[in-house]
Amino acid sequence: YHEFDVGVSCTFLAPGDECEECAAGKFGATAGVAACTSCAAGSYSTVGAASCQQCEAGKASATPGAATCTECVAGKFSDTTGVAACTSCAAGSYSTVGAARCEQCEAGKASATPGAAACTECASGTYANAAIGATRCVECAAGSYITAMGSVFADDCQLCEVGKASATPAATSAAACEECVAGKYSDTTGVVTCTNCTSISLPAASAPGSTSSSDCACPAGETPLADLSGCKALLLCADDEFLSSEGSSEEQVCVKCDNLTSIAMVVGSFLTFVAITYYVSDKVTIKSTMVQVKGMTTYFQCAQLTTLVDIQWPRIALVLPFAIPFGDGACLTNQVGWTQQHSFFVFVYGALLVAFVIRMRGNRFGKGSIERKETYERLVLFVLICYSPLVQNAATMQRCITDPDFGLVLEADPRVSCETSFLRVTVIIHALAIVAIVGIGLPYFVLRTTYNLRQADRLSESNIYVGLYEWYSPARPYWEAVLLAKKFVLIMASTTVIKDPLAQALIGTATNLGYMILLETKRPMLMQPSQLLRGKNLFHMMERAASTASLIGSIIAVLGAASPGLVGVLGVLFAFCNLIYATYVVGFFFFEEKKIKNRTKVVPDEEDRFKMSAWDSH
Numbered sequence: 001y002h003e004f005d006v007g008v009s010c011t012f013l014a015p016g017d018e019c020e021e022c023a024a025g026k027f028g029a030t031a032g033v034a035a036c037t038s039c040a041a042g043s044y045s046t047v048g049a050a051s052c053q054q055c056e057a058g059k060a061s062a063t064p065g066a067a068t069c070t071e072c073v074a075g076k077f078s079d080t081t082g083v084a085a086c087t088s089c090a091a092g093s094y095s096t097v098g099a100a101r102c103e104q105c106e107a108g109k110a111s112a113t114p115g116a117a118a119c120t121e122c123a124s125g126t127y128a129n130a131a132i133g134a135t136r137c138v139e140c141a142a143g144s145y146i147t148a149m150g151s152v153f154a155d156d157c158q159l160c161e162v163g164k165a166s167a168t169p170a171a172t173s174a175a176a177c178e179e180c181v182a183g184k185y186s187d188t189t190g191v192v193t194c195t196n197c198t199s200i201s202l203p204a205a206s207a208p209g210s211t212s213s214s215d216c217a218c219p220a221g222e223t224p225l226a227d228l229s230g231c232k233a234l235l236l237c238a239d240d241e242f243l244s245s246e247g248s249s250e251e252q253v254c255v256k257c258d259n260l261t262s263i264a265m266v267v268g269s270f271l272t273f274v275a276i277t278y279y280v281s282d283k284v285t286i287k288s289t290m291v292q293v294k295g296m297t298t299y300f301q302c303a304q305l306t307t308l309v310d311i312q313w314p315r316i317a318l319v320l321p322f323a324i325p326f327g328d329g330a331c332l333t334n335q336v337g338w339t340q341q342h343s344f345f346v347f348v349y350g351a352l353l354v355a356f357v358i359r360m361r362g363n364r365f366g367k368g369s370i371e372r373k374e375t376y377e378r379l380v381l382f383v384l385i386c387y388s389p390l391v392q393n394a395a396t397m398q399r400c401i402t403d404p405d406f407g408l409v410l411e412a413d414p415r416v417s418c419e420t421s422f423l424r425v426t427v428i429i430h431a432l433a434i435v436a437i438v439g440i441g442l443p444y445f446v447l448r449t450t451y452n453l454r455q456a457d458r459l460s461e462s463n464i465y466v467g468l469y470e471w472y473s474p475a476r477p478y479w480e481a482v483l484l485a486k487k488f489v490l491i492m493a494s495t496t497v498i499k500d501p502l503a504q505a506l507i508g509t510a511t512n513l514g515y516m517i518l519l520e521t522k523r524p525m526l527m528q529p530s531q532l533l534r535g536k537n538l539f540h541m542m543e544r545a546a547s548t549a550s551l552i553g554s555i556i557a558v559l560g561a562a563s564p565g566l567v568g569v570l571g572v573l574f575a576f577c578n579l580i581y582a583t584y585v586v587g588f589f590f591f592e593e594k595k596i597k598n599r600t601k602v603v604p605d606e607e608d609r610f611k612m613s614a615w616d617s618h
Contacts, residue, residue, distance in 0.1 A: 108150030
């Protein structure tokens, strides 16, 4: 070789020496070079090359001076020439040796990591998360299964049939779907767990593999047990008998009705109403006893509203202290033709008549007289006490029940059918009118009255509205309106709007809790210091005690709705709490009055100060 050739290098050690060819991996681009140059990474050359050649697609050379390019290993690729290093395939794709590009995983296969040499077929119980190029196989959700391998879509998962359920994800066969056991059911496909009959206040009476909540119903001639654990033979009483529970076991027996008992219920209710009215009229003008009357009625009304939550309350929870346990409405209907509808009309128009009589009596006295003021005090308190039972009676008038003899009938009057009955429509319209006029109208009236009095600067401790409307803040004297609204929400939530027992109980708890929190942020202007509690305000203490007891009752209702099997025990606890509260309040005020009397004996001149009217300042 001569020094004028390319692809060679000449190092002249002595005259006559020749040039040598460049070795593989090197090149000599011009003539007369002293040394060959190494090819860059991503290229190569053969012996005596004047230039380097770039690596073809699918190959690479990582180091300079390469004599050849190396094919990309499986799982990697190079899609251009002159590549120094092959690139790993992304997840969801693969490649073979010497690949210029990656191939996406076929349907039913996946590769989860980059650089895969092949995709893996999805196992039974799983499916690819994409039609092609899947990065992973997804497990079929609980309640479904896949038997075949290589499944592509979620729809390939077969849902468990109705009456069955599976809590196992990635199930590989229909055997994973197990039949619902007795006392449970599933009414849709793809169910994870079967529904307990008792969780929706139905008896646990369904057979294995039940497909509907209707399967939970007791067979003809049977009725649910008190704890909903099953059914028992239905005890059908004759027309002249009524069902009564004996003892704490709640065992029911038929008791003979008689006209005396039926009439006694009506007369007893009337006399009770008269006695309460008289007691209120007699005590309302004395601060301490007025606080007692208002606190007791407020609590027992809210506690009674707790029993509207649609769970299987035991009889003791419904009776104590809300009802007289010696008779039953069936006797009234069968013996004297009396129904709840009659009670509704008597209560509504009887209360209106009493209110009218009180007002007319007050008008007989001169304006500004003590007698007229005291009469109006009685009237206002009477209306406030009647609010809750009046609205409740009206709200429950629309309920229908299934009578064994007459089918679907109005609960208020079994003689009225719920099937397109004109009489039923009339009753409901009447009831709704009462709910609207009284239920919404009275809170609005209270709100408007106190607002106007405050605006006119006439709302002071000497005003009759202060004690009854509980002025808790000079700027916002609307406490009684808030209390009435609370009762209205409790009634509507349990009787008309919400059907789920747990939702009813939760709304009641939230309402009582919100009311109690609001109560703790306010302090009443009206002051009635306690002799036993070192001068603490009885108005606030009674509201606090009643609110706490009401909240406890609503929490018990939540527990009963969530655990139907415990309703019997919880109902007894509820009745026990009510009796404790009543006993405590009566006992407290007994000793409170006793201490006041003892003090007046020591300081006779101050007797009038402690027996002042409800509206004299303390």
